[in-house]
Amino acid sequence: xxxxxxxxxxxxxxxxxxxxxxxxxxxxxxxKMITFAHGEVxxxxxxxxxxVIVGLGLPPAVGMAAAMAAAMALGVFIERVAFxxxxxxxxxxxALITIGxxxxxxxxxxxxxxxxxxxxxxxxxxxxxxxxxxxxSGIELTVILASFILVALLQLFIRKTSWGLxxxxxxxxxxxxxxxxxxxxxxxxxxxxxASMLAGAGGLLFGAYYGxxxxxxxxxxxxxxxxxxxxxxxxxxxxxxxxxxxLGVIESLSVLFISSGYKDIIAFSILILVLLFKPSGLLGRxxxxxx
Amino acid sequence: MLEIRxxxxxxxxxxxxxxxxxxxxxxxxxxxxxxxxxxxxxxxKSITGLLKKRSxxxxxxxxxxxxxxxxxxxxxxxxxxxxxxxxxxxxxxxENLRMGAFTRPRDSLEGALEEQFELFPILKERRGxxxxxxxxGEQQMLAISRALMARPKLLLLDEPSLxxxxxxxxxxxxxxxxxxxxxxxxxxxxxxSAMALSIADRGYVLSTGRIALAETAAxxxxxxxxREVYLGGYANGDGI
Numbered sequence: 291x292x293x294x295x296x297x298x299x300x301x302x303x304x305x306x307x308x309x310x311x312x313x314x315x316x317x318x319x320x321x322k323m324i325t326f327a328h329g330e331v332x333x334x335x336x337x338x339x340x341x342v343i344v345g346l347g348l349p350p351a352v353g354m355a356a357a358m359a360a361a362m363a364l365g366v367f368i369e370r371v372a373f374x375x376x377x378x379x380x381x382x383x384x385a386l387i388t389i390g391x392x393x394x395x396x397x398x399x400x401x402x403x404x405x406x407x408x409x410x411x412x413x414x415x416x417x418x419x420x421x422x423x424x425x426x427s428g429i430e431l432t433v434i435l436a437s438f439i440l441v442a443l444l445q446l447f448i449r450k451t452s453w454g455l456x457x458x459x460x461x462x463x464x465x466x467x468x469x470x471x472x473x474x475x476x477x478x479x480x481x482x483x484x485a486s487m488l489a490g491a492g493g494l495l496f497g498a499y500y501g502x503x504x505x506x507x508x509x510x511x512x513x514x515x516x517x518x519x520x521x522x523x524x525x526x527x528x529x530x531x532x533x534x535x536x537l538g539v540i541e542s543l544s545v546l547f548i549s550s551g552y553k554d555i556i557a558f559s560i561l562i563l564v565l566l567f568k569p570s571g572l573l574g575r576x577x578x579x580x581x
Numbered sequence: 582m583l584e585i586r587x588x589x590x591x592x593x594x595x596x597x598x599x600x601x602x603x604x605x606x607x608x609x610x611x612x613x614x615x616x617x618x619x620x621x622x623x624x625x626k627s628i629t630g631l632l633k634k635r636s637x638x639x640x641x642x643x644x645x646x647x648x649x650x651x652x653x654x655x656x657x658x659x660x661x662x663x664x665x666x667x668x669x670x671x672x673x674x675x676e677n678l679r680m681g682a683f684t685r686p687r688d689s690l691e692g693a694l695e696e697q698f699e700l701f702p703i704l705k706e707r708r709g710x711x712x713x714x715x716x717x718g719e720q721q722m723l724a725i726s727r728a729l730m731a732r733p734k735l736l737l738l739d740e741p742s743l744x745x746x747x748x749x750x751x752x753x754x755x756x757x758x759x760x761x762x763x764x765x766x767x768x769x770x771x772x773x774s775a776m777a778l779s780i781a782d783r784g785y786v787l788s789t790g791r792i793a794l795a796e797t798a799a800x801x802x803x804x805x806x807x808r809e810v811y812l813g814g815y816a817n818g819d820g821i
Contacts, residue, residue: 452679458669459680462672463668463669465667466663466667466668467680468631470727471651471656471683472652472683473652
């Protein structure tokens, strides 16, 4: 039964990776460029939610909405100043500018909110779903369900709406989408907006799950999510989500079978092996260049 | 219908077009021939607004579209089936076609789809299949059909015969002829000059970014110099 319990921990951690990894897939899919400020979008979303919930005393659902709205605005702003001016050029400038954003945003939140780690006012302890010797806490259930619903809504949007179609088309062939009359500036902003909304929601869920909000909370999460997205296949949203879940589960299994000290070593060794033998990720594939 | 005056275009600092003039009347089928790098594709990319660094005037039905966005040019009535086809490889055939009508009102979509399936029965058969899994010839038809989904008044075709088997080349060319006969004006860029001239009304010969010759297709076909330089290697129309 311990193994099922471990899988549930892994699933909860993995769904947090998945929320960030899906965003990396959206952004990298359409621009073929990487943002290094995604973890800070996640962190800012978390702090905005905390402000709404603790500062204003509003319910967590309102906090979630605020986190997503604030993260979206921040993500669209980052796209506008760090990516749009360099479209079609070197991906070096956006990378460096977003690293700058990452540092500046951490410093800004540090100044505004202080360096101490802040707790989440709602404990996860009251509710427990127990089946045999396996028990799932309310917060674990919330993290898993909320992430699942958000990813499902994203997929629905991408698959079923005409803007989703435009987004997928532009990810496959940017110029062809322009030729079809797609407003590609809007489409890229949309990709950043969606990715950031998921990141903001993930920030709140992370803070609530671990009961800890701090300015660096996004740093390691974003790197691991980027690794997870690469593991699954960074150009496809479902691949990145699967990669996120896998990374969470691998980590929790290594804690169970080996030692918690080794979990990062094991997770990243697997990542390196996958990249060596299947560079496009487990579920991803290279776009074939056809002339 | 289409009037290009003094069109210049650049890729970075390299000038690809040195002031070209092209006229195309309603219902005409005009071809643009010339060797590799002469500026044929550049001309089409300039007309559709994909290439931004350019000067000169492009008039379409009296309207100055020189600095329109690709979306507005499409809405004005010009669609391009680009070189290399630019199929959305992970979208289905039907989704590819829907993308072609992206700027059109949604209620006209089903009718346009039916029209295209009638014109290209093979695409109806393959409608649920991913674009990337089609053969070269099928992809070319999809590219043309996708351009037609926008119901253009002027269809631009860039190297529609490239990489196709001789049989398929003939099929595609007779399709182009039919589309033109049904009332759509066509500007056709082709390496396969003999084949292009055989279906065109008029032709322009492009050479290093300038118009070298502008004649009726018949007189270009019989021009000895044109024959030597552009038709010599593949006068039978079967490609290289």
